[in-house]
Each structure stands twice: as C-alpha cells, then as structure tokens.
Amino acid sequence: MRRYDLALIGFGGVNRALAELIAERGDELADELGFALRVVAITDLRAGSLVDVEGIDLAPLLATGPGELAFAGMEGGNADPRNEWVIREVPADIVAEATFTNPADGEPAVSHVRWALEAGKHVCTTNKGPVALRGRELKELAVRHGVSIEFEGAVLSGTPVLRTAERLLSGLRITGVEGIMNGTSNFILGRVEDGADFEAAVKEAQDLGYAEADPTADVEGHDVQLKVMILANEVLGADLRPEDVFREGISGITAEDIKDAVDKGLRWKLVGSATRRSDGGVDARVAPMALPADHPLAGIAGPLNAVAFRTDLLGTVTVSGPGAGRIETAYALLSDIIAIHQRHANDAAASSGHVVEEALHG
Ligand SMILES: NC(=O)c1ccc[n+]([C@@H]2O[C@H](COP(=O)([O-])OP(=O)(O)OC[C@H]3O[C@@H](n4cnc5c(N)ncnc54)[C@H](O)[C@@H]3O)[C@@H](O)[C@H]2O)c1
Numbered sequence: 040m041r042r043y044d045l046a047l048i049g050f051g052g053v054n055r056a057l058a059e060l061i062a063e064r065g066d067e068l069a070d071e072l073g074f075a076l077r078v079v080a081i082t083d084l085r086a087g088s089l090v091d092v093e094g095i096d097l098a099p100l101l102a103t104g105p106g107e108l109a110f111a112g113m114e115g116g117n118a119d120p121r122n123e124w125v126i127r128e129v130p131a132d133i134v135a136e137a138t139f140t141n142p143a144d145g146e147p148a149v150s151h152v153r154w155a156l157e158a159g160k161h162v163c164t165t166n167k168g169p170v171a172l173r174g175r176e177l178k179e180l181a182v183r184h185g186v187s188i189e190f191e192g193a194v195l196s197g198t199p200v201l202r203t204a205e206r207l208l209s210g211l212r213i214t215g216v217e218g219i220m221n222g223t224s225n226f227i228l229g230r231v232e233d234g235a236d237f238e239a240a241v242k243e244a245q246d247l248g249y250a251e252a253d254p255t256a257d258v259e260g261h262d263v264q265l266k267v268m269i270l271a272n273e274v275l276g277a278d279l280r281p282e283d284v285f286r287e288g289i290s291g292i293t294a295e296d297i298k299d300a301v302d303k304g305l306r307w308k309l310v311g312s313a314t315r316r317s318d319g320g321v322d323a324r325v326a327p328m329a330l331p332a333d334h335p336l337a338g339i340a341g342p343l344n345a346v347a348f349r350t351d352l353l354g355t356v357t358v359s360g361p362g363a364g365r366i367e368t369a370y371a372l373l374s375d376i377i378a379i380h381q382r383h384a385n386d387a388a389a390s391s392g393h394v395v396e397e398a399l400h401g
C-alpha cells in the first residue's frame with residue numbers, strides 16, 4: 040500500500056486536528072482510501088520542531104495541551120521551528136502548511152510553500168495568504184516541479200467549494216459568486232442577535248477555534264477579502280489584488296442595528312461577492328448587508344457558510360457547509376491529500392510516496 044509521509048508546518052488547531060484524524064482513524068482511512076499517512080516532521084513557532092523519519096508517535100503529543108507542547112529535549116526535537124531546513128531537507132512527500140494567515144503579504148507561509156515546491160514536495164494548505172496573494176506564481180512553480188499545491192480549506196474550511204467549481208461545474212459559464220464566507224463574523228452576528236455582547240461573542244468564536252489568530256481579520260473583513268480574491272481568481276479567471284476588493288467589516292454594526300433589522304424582518308450578514316462585468320473585468324467586494332429573511336443567505340447561521348455560483352445553464356448553484364472549525368478544516372487537508380493521491384498515484388514523481396509492505400497491513 041502506498042504511504043505518504045507528511046511534514047506539518049504549524050501545529051495549532053488545524054494541523055493538530057489532522058494529526059488526531061491520522062492517529063485515531065488512520066487504519067480505517069487507509070482501508071478506505073488505499074494509502075497510509077505518517078507524520079515525519081512537525082514545526083511550530085511555540086513548540087519548536089520534531090523530526091522522526093520513522094514516523095512520529097502522535098499519541099503523547101496529542102495528550103499534551105496545545106500551550107504546553109515543547110519539542111526541545113525530545114529525541115529529534117529542537118526549541119527552534121527550523122522551518123526551512125525541515126521543509127527542504129526532511130524526506131516528506133507532502134507539506135501541510137497551517138500557520139497564521141498574514142493578509143498583508145502572506146509571509147512567512149508564502150516562503151514555506153515555495154520551499155516545499157522547490158524541494159519537489161506536494162503542498163496542502165489552509166492558509167489563505169499564499170493562495171490569495173501569490174497563488175498564480177505558486178501554482179506555476181508546482182507545475183515546474185511536477186508536484187501539486189492544493190488548498191480546499193482556504194475557502195469555507197472543509198466544505199468543498201473550490202473543488203465543486205473546478206470539477207462539478209466545468210462546462211458552465213460562471214458569471215459571479217456571492218456568499219457568506221467567514222464563520223467567525225457570522226457566528227458573532229448570530230450571537231449578538233440572540234442578545235450576547237459583541238466582545239464576548241468574539242471570545243466564544245476564538246475558543247471554538249473559528250477565529251483567526253488576530254480576530255480583527257474576521258471582524259474587519261480581511262479574511263473574506265482574501266476568500267473573494269481566491270474565488271475570483273480560481274473560478275472567474277481574475278487576477279485580483281487586495282486593493283481591487285472593496286472591504287468593510289462588521290465592527291460598525293451595533294447591537295441596536297441588529298435589533299432594528301430583526302424588527303423589520305431583516306438579518307445582517309457579511310457578504311462577499313465577485314461579479315464578471317460585460318467588459319470581462321471583475322467587480323469584487325466585502326460588506327455587511329441587511330438581507331430580507333427570505334433571502335437564501337439569510338438563513339445561513341452560526342459558523343455555517345455558503346457560496347452561491349451564478350451560472351448560465353443552471354442558474355444559481357449554492358454550496359453550503361461549515362465555514363470554520365478545527366476538525367472541519369483538517370478534513371480539507373485530508374481532501375487535498377486525497378486529490379494529490381488521485382492525481383499522482385501513478386506518477387514517477389509519486390514513487391517518493393513510500394510503499395508499505397502488504398504484510399504489515401494483512
Ligand atoms: N481554524 C479554522 O477554522 C480555519 C479554517 C480555514 C482556514 N484556516 C487557516 O488555517 C491556518 C491555521 O489555522 P489554525 O486555526 O490552526 O490556527 P492556530 O492559530 O490555531 O494555529 C497556527 C499555528 O501555527 C503556528 N505558527 C505560526 N507561525 C508559524 C511559523 N512561522 N512557523 C511555525 N509555526 C507557526 C502557531 O504557533 C500556531 O500553533 C490559518 O492560516 C487559518 O487562517 C483556519
């Protein structure tokens with residue numbers, strides 16, 4: 040059976056949840072998917088780095104609280120993350136990048152992805168920075184090195200929006216996308232609608248693992264701005280930069296505004312959209328909107344998100360599902376690994392994917 044060795048860059052909510060999936064359901068997944076997964080390296084800003092080319096024993100790491108994990112002193116461990124060395128030199132097949140999203144220039148995640156691709160390693164990432172800000176260049180780099188870069192989790196966590204557009208809507212002309220694309224802000228708006236305090240709702244979203252490391256990115260619309268860029272670039276063939284996407288967040292909406300809207304049968308939602316103009320250009324924006332209760336997006340509640348594709352032959356096709364969450368986003372990484380396997384299982388390049396003796400698996 041083929042086996043893929045993984046290097047996890049960033050060991051916060053998402054990559055820990057991926058490690059949990061591998062530790063708890065690895066055998067079941069191998070039976071179902073036809074390949075095994077093994078973690079050979081982990082790096083994290085706070086915990087340091089840990090390398091074991093024979094496979095890291097994940098159970099003790101997962102039994103340690105996130106804030107308490109320190110790799111220094113463990114065999115193969117170091118207090119320093121040593122990202123570049125790990126990404127370039129440790130013999131892994133796939134690099135899973137899940138460090139902080141930097142909406143300004145995407146770094147250092149852009150470099151993490153570039154190092155991996157240059158080293159001939161596939162990349163799966165949930166990090167919106169590299170995809171939104173440097174996606175075109177990184178995809179070209181991947182092609183040049185005969186590897187894949189997959190990023191389903193960059194939009195709507197594990198809900199398959201990008202792959203639906205790429206694989207299931209091909210042949211249609213997509214003229215625009217519109218949706219609720221931030222779990223945190225949607226959760227906050229709902230909680231304030233229920234009477235909670237705004238700041239308390241932000242804290243709840245952080246505790247539930249929905250929010251960015253700096254939740255300003257959620258509340259002020261930077262996160263949706265990046266997602267709109269990704270959708271516009273991937274689905275509408277645009278090449279948008281942040282300054283091309285008008286952005287307004289939800290911080291200007293008061294509890295009073297929310298109550299007034301409810302009294303009028305309206306619901307405040309943070310809506311992102313990208314629309315193809317008749318001259319071929321794309322208009323894109325992020326802004327709060329008070330939607331009538333019967334609007335298809337008005338009922339999308341809590342961390343649930345939705346993206347509606349406007350198409351020529353089918354009219355509007357909407358994909359809805361979790362927009363945030365640790366395990367939901369770890370599933371996005373798993374779906375990326377499945378996509379890499381499906382694309383490369385028979386490649387010569389994939390011969391770096393190790394073959395595990397059948398005998399080991401019965
Ligand atoms: N949590 C979600 O619901 C969700 C959904 C979709 C996408 N994402 C994206 O996935 C990524 C990870 O999200 P998360 O919820 O796990 O975040 P997190 O803040 O829980 O974890 C990020 C981890 O990366 C580490 N890190 C940061 N910079 C690093 C660096 N330079 N080198 C090594 N480690 C570094 C941090 O120490 C932290 O442990 C983010 O980019 C986020 O935007 C998250």
Ligand SMILES: N[C@@H](CCO)C(=O)O
Pocket residue numbers: 193195196220221222223224249250251257262362363364
């Ligand atoms: N912070 C983001 C994570 C998913 O990208 C959200 O709340 O939607």
